[in-house]
Amino acid sequence: MEQEQKKEWSTQMEAARLGIVTDQMKIVAKKENRSVEELLPLIAEGKVVIPANHRHTCLDPNGIGSMLKTKINVNLGVSRDCKDYNVEMQKVLSAVNLGAEAIMDLSSHGNTQPFR
Structure with a gap:
């Protein structure tokens, strides 16, 4: 297995299909108590996803x-129907405090930057 070479791939699936083990794959393997060798084919086949690419460096x-x-x-x-930023920020804080692994901003109106 090759070590991470960022110029050859954009997504974790692309890296896995090239046989490249990324830093993110190593972290996930450790968290899941699995080997990278177990995860690599699952990622390559699309049975496991790691939402991480070159643009998302702070995750x-x-x-x-x-x-x-x-x-x-x-x-x-x-x-348009629900514009209360304070309520949404409270949801963010609650999600973080409760240990959510992912927070998805589905804002469709107004200033979305406070959530991101």
Whole structure:
């Protein structure tokens, strides 16, 4: 298996298909008590995803999919009908305090930067 070579791939799936083990894959393997050798084919086949690419450098990688632990995902966001930023920020804080692995901003209206 090759070590991480960022110029050859953009997604974790692309890296796995090239046989490249990324730092994110190593972290997920450790968190899931699995070997990288077990995860690599699952990632290559799309049975496991690691939402991490070159543009997302400030994240704690988690694996989602077959043979992995269940994750908590929180969806939030402002819209034309629900514009209360304070309520949405409280959701963010609650999600972090409760240990959510992922927070998805589905805002469709107004200033979304406070959540991101």
